[in-house]
Amino acid sequence: MNLRRSVALYFIIVLAAMTWVSWYATTTPTITSLPQYAALAGKEGINVIKGFETVCSEPWGLATMFDAYFGFMAFWLYVAWRERTALSRLGWLVALLLLGNFAIAAYALLCLRAAPGENDPAKLFFTRRAA
Secondary structure, eight states: OOHHHHHHHHHHHHHHHHHHHHHHHHOOGGGGSSSGGGGTTTSSSSOHHHHHHHHSSSSHHHHHHHHHHHHHHHHHHHHHOOOSHHHHHHHHHHHHHTHHHHHHHHHHHHHHHOOOOOOOOOHHHSSSOOO
């Protein structure tokens, strides 16, 4: 398997795994087993905002969020360098902050799609887009 296919396969697996784990997290409310969340028992689960608040209320949850968002911002610096228009840069920033690894995988797959015959990773990922 060549490098191009390996990279594409990796990001397809990321999309599939993120889709599954997001679905699982949405449909499986396990937090209700904790005493402080007993009032949630029997409900569909908590929404994204409450989930974010819950995660960030724990020290390691907060550290994990910092880690994830610093990583998203680091990737966005690469995207901002590669993309030529302010609108595209802003759009990818919003996508990264809202979708995280979904957006990263989509961006990588779009890079691969934009250069169909290219197998050199440096040319695939480290060439700025044309103006």
